[in-house]
Amino acid sequence: MSILVLAEHDNNELNPATLNAVAAAAQIGGDIHILVAGSGCGGVADAAAKVAGVSKVLSADSAEYANGIAENMIPLIMSVIDGYSHLLAPATTYGKNILPGVAALKDVAQISDIIRVDDADTFQRPIYAGNALATVKSGEALKVITVRTTSFEAVAAEGGSAAVEAVSATGDAGKTTFGKSELSSSDRPELTSAKIVISGGRGMQDGSNFAMLEKVADKLGAAVGASRAAVDAGFVPNDYQVGQTGKVVAPDLYVAVGISGAIQHLAGMKDSKVIVAINKDEEAPIFQVADYGLVDDLFSAVPQLEGEL
Amino acid sequence: MKILVPVKRVIDYNVKVRVKADQTGVELANVKMAMNPFDEIAVEQAIRLKEAGTATEIVAVSIGPDQSQETIRTALAMGADRGIHVPASHDTEPLAVAKILKALVEKEAPGLVILGKQAIDDDSNQTGQMLSALLGWPQATFASGVEIAGDALNVIREVDGGLEHISSKLPAVITVDLRLNEPRYASLPNIMKAKKKPLDQVSLDDLGVDASQRLTVVKVEEPPAREAGITVASVSELVDKLKNEAKVI
Ligand SMILES: Cc1cc2nc3c(=O)[nH]c(=O)nc-3n(C[C@H](O)[C@H](O)[C@H](O)COP(=O)(O)OP(=O)(O)OC[C@H]3O[C@@H](n4cnc5c(N)ncnc54)[C@H](O)[C@@H]3O)c2cc1C
Ligand SMILES: Cc1cc2nc3c(=O)[nH]c(=O)nc-3n(C[C@H](O)[C@H](O)[C@H](O)COP(=O)(O)OP(=O)(O)OC[C@H]3O[C@@H](n4cnc5c(N)ncnc54)[C@H](O)[C@@H]3O)c2cc1C
Numbered sequence: 001m002s003i004l005v006l007a008e009h010d011n012n013e014l015n016p017a018t019l020n021a022v023a024a025a026a027q028i029g030g031d032i033h034i035l036v037a038g039s040g041c042g043g044v045a046d047a048a049a050k051v052a053g054v055s056k057v058l059s060a061d062s063a064e065y066a067n068g069i070a071e072n073m074i075p076l077i078m079s080v081i082d083g084y085s086h087l088l089a090p091a092t093t094y095g096k097n098i099l100p101g102v103a104a105l106k107d108v109a110q111i112s113d114i115i116r117v118d119d120a121d122t123f124q125r126p127i128y129a130g131n132a133l134a135t136v137k138s139g140e141a142l143k144v145i146t147v148r149t150t151s152f153e154a155v156a157a158e159g160g161s162a163a164v165e166a167v168s169a170t171g172d173a174g175k176t177t178f179g180k181s182e183l184s185s186s187d188r189p190e191l192t193s194a195k196i197v198i199s200g201g202r203g204m205q206d207g208s209n210f211a212m213l214e215k216v217a218d219k220l221g222a223a224v225g226a227s228r229a230a231v232d233a234g235f236v237p238n239d240y241q242v243g244q245t246g247k248v249v250a251p252d253l254y255v256a257v258g259i260s261g262a263i264q265h266l267a268g269m270k271d272s273k274v275i276v277a278i279n280k281d282e283e284a285p286i287f288q289v290a291d292y293g294l295v296d297d298l299f300s301a302v303p304q305l306e307g308e309l
Numbered sequence: 310m311k312i313l314v315p316v317k318r319v320i321d322y323n324v325k326v327r328v329k330a331d332q333t334g335v336e337l338a339n340v341k342m343a344m345n346p347f348d349e350i351a352v353e354q355a356i357r358l359k360e361a362g363t364a365t366e367i368v369a370v371s372i373g374p375d376q377s378q379e380t381i382r383t384a385l386a387m388g389a390d391r392g393i394h395v396p397a398s399h400d401t402e403p404l405a406v407a408k409i410l411k412a413l414v415e416k417e418a419p420g421l422v423i424l425g426k427q428a429i430d431d432d433s434n435q436t437g438q439m440l441s442a443l444l445g446w447p448q449a450t451f452a453s454g455v456e457i458a459g460d461a462l463n464v465i466r467e468v469d470g471g472l473e474h475i476s477s478k479l480p481a482v483i484t485v486d487l488r489l490n491e492p493r494y495a496s497l498p499n500i501m502k503a504k505k506k507p508l509d510q511v512s513l514d515d516l517g518v519d520a521s522q523r524l525t526v527v528k529v530e531e532p533p534a535r536e537a538g539i540t541v542a543s544v545s546e547l548v549d550k551l552k553n554e555a556k557v558i
Contacts, residue, residue, distance in 0.1 A: 067473075069475070070438065070441075070448055070450075071441075071447060071448065074442060092469050093450075093451060093466075093467070093468040093469045094468070094469070096434050096438075096450075097438065097448075097450050097451070098438075099438075100403070100434075100435035100436075100438035100439045100442070101438050101439065101441065101442030101448070102442070103404065103435070103439065104404060104407055104438070104439035104440075104442040104443050105442050105443070107404070108404070108523065109402055109403075109404050109523035109524050110403070110404070110433070110435050110439075111524065112432065112433045112434055112435060113432065113434075122527060126432070126532070127335075127430065127431050127432060127529070128320065128326040128335060128429075128430055128431075128432075129429065129432070130532060131325060131326045131328075131335075131531075131532065132326060132328045132335050132529050132530070132531065132532070133529070133530050133531070133532050134526055134528070134529045135526070135527040135528040135529075135530075136524045136525065136526055136527065137524065137525045137527050138523065138524050138525075139523070139525070140523060175446070175447040175477055175478075176447045176448070176449070176475050176476070176477040177475065177476050177477070178473070178474075178475055179463075179473075179474030179475055179476055180473075180474050181468075181470070181471065181472065181473045181474070182471050182472040182473075182474075183470040183471040183472075184470065184471045192469075196557070196558070220558060228487065231488070232487070232488065237471060237472075238453065238467045238471070238472065238486075238488060239467075239468075239469060239470060239471050244429065244432065245347075245426075245427065245429070245486075245487060247469065252557045253551065253555070253557040253558065263322070263323075263325060264322065264429075270532075270535065273557065274551070274555045274557050275535075275538070276547065276551070282540075287538070287540070289535050289538075290538045291535075291536075291538040291539070291555065292538055292539060292540075292541050292547055292550055292551070292555075293538060293539070293540045293541065294540070294541050294543075294544065294547050295540065296544070301544055304544040305544050305547070305548065308544060308545060308548045309548065309558070
């Protein structure tokens with residue numbers, strides 16, 4: 001068996017989510033190769049070669065791969081995929097955008113968002129916002145899989161010494177051109193890999209009130225997240241959204257502030273080790289999953305929390 | 310331009326699903342069903358494009374059991390012009406759905422297919438991407454902004470790091486994210502009118518698509534339950550617990 005893992009990166013750095021996907025590959029077992037496709041991404045290929053357990057890196061360095069445009073990435077993957085038993089990518093917007101097209105062209109099913117590997121053909125994945133876990137078995141010649149990063153502990157970024165092999169570029173498909181990106185920048189840890197996350201909901205009332213959460217986050221080295229309602233209301237940008245249709249997080253500590261605990265929100269955070277809820281409504285469903293619940297007005301509780309840390 | 314909008318019938322998002330005792334799936338009997346919320350956003354977008362004069366006809370498609378026709382009627386009541394129902398089992402996999410949609414695209418020749426980014430039952434997030442690969446059309450996934458001028462398509466996408474702007478040309482496949490628009494409610498008169506709008510059935514045989522399942526569901530189980538927590542009386546007690554009991558700060 002040999003497994004191809006699609007690396008996620010920004011042409012400069014390997015996105016750590018790749019290391020979680022490699023961890024799932026290691027559980028499946030077999031030769032693990034990483035495909036790095038980008039533009040001026042030699043440094044990323046070198047970093048991928050050092051990832052523990054990886055035996056080969058395929059590097060496609062060409063302008064058409066600069067921004068991960070799916071219509072350009074899919075032909076490339078198709079050109080190298082023969083002989084592999086599995087194709088994996090992290091279940092990020094990057095992986096979710098690219099992998100299904102490969103599955104379709106190979107005429108195989110994709111298994112999305114796996115959280116457990118039972119054997120080389122059998123995987124567990126959440127369905128219905130994580131209210132049920134399905135174990136599915138695939139008899140396909142190629143298993144195309146996206147990996148929920150929080151369910152697989154990252155392999156070491158160092159320790160490997162894989163060979164880097166250049167692969168020929170497949171050209172610009174000429175279907176989609178990249179304009180620009182508007183990325184949120186923050187000195188705080190990345191939401192999906194942070195050890196502590198503090199999230200605010202509609203109860204925050206206004207975007208400026210998130211400054212209260214940021215102060216707590218800075219004291220704890222935490223990332224800041226949000227409910228859909230807070231994003232929809234424009235308090236914070238879309239990349240803050242935690243939940244079924246946003247990001248899945250599983251930190252050591254998750255603090256939900258002014259969040260009611262809708263199924264869709266719980267789907268994105270209920271695997272956190274310790275959950276704290278601060279909400280003035282003692283009936284709020286968030287308290288059903290909280291290890292520590294504080295029934296209080298967030299506008300007094302949060303500043304006090306900051307003061308006591 | 311014609312727009313095809315695939316709409317899926319799913320368990321209503323407010324329902325807390327229950328796993329069947331025999332672990333073969335989840336309880337669907339007597340459970341409230343509704344249109345996948347992302348598909349409401351897709352229908353709304355198509356209607357807005359029609360209102361803006363960009364689109365001329367909106368065709369809502371659903372693949373599934375007979376009750377999927379109700380979902381099509383909802384789309385018609387919102388403002389779609391006609392419906393196509395493809396009878397199939399409720400758990401038709403995304404690859405099969407994409408093949409069915411491809412066959413319908415070849416028949417209907419739309420300039421745009423607008424899908425939800427994911428269905429909230431199986432959360433696969435695959436169908437639109439598969440369809441665009443099968444058609445060889447551009448794909449614009451997770452759209453939170455859509456602009457069409459002539460055959461130029463500009464889309465703003467929600468990605469993990471923030472937003473991305475891309476441009477392509479029609480015909481294309483779009484999958485929509487939550488913030489693209491706020492879907493309208495169907496008014497009572499429109500619900501009545503929708504009953505008279507055309508709704509055709511097309512069979513898998515007509516389309517020549519093999520929709521057999523590729524994956525076997527071995528087991529469906531409940532996730533492990535969390536242990537009950539405690540209520541703390543004050544912020545000081547909370548900080549103390551986090552430091553000394555949970556040891557997470
Ligand atoms: C298709 C679909 C996908 C969705 N995806 C997601 C998703 O990915 N993530 C997500 O989060 N949601 C998602 N949702 C939305 C979800 O159903 C809820 O609407 C949302 O999570 C509610 O956000 P909230 O808890 O911030 O707001 P609310 O439910 O309005 O709760 C606000 C809470 O704040 C409390 N509060 C108010 N003022 C104070 C105060 N001064 N002090 C303390 N507490 C206070 C209130 O008691 C209340 O419990 C989705 C919905 C749909 C239909
Ligand atoms: C327990 C269980 C586990 C399963 N696990 C898997 C699995 O791991 N992999 C797999 O491939 N299948 C699996 N299936 C099959 C599953 O039923 C399909 O994944 C599902 O029906 C289609 O996926 P989705 O709706 O989540 O697709 P998505 O790709 O999330 O849907 C996106 C969009 O496609 C359109 N669309 C999708 N279906 C239809 C439809 N029927 N009619 C009209 N438009 C539609 C809608 O616009 C929708 O918003 C499983 C089924 C069960 C019962």
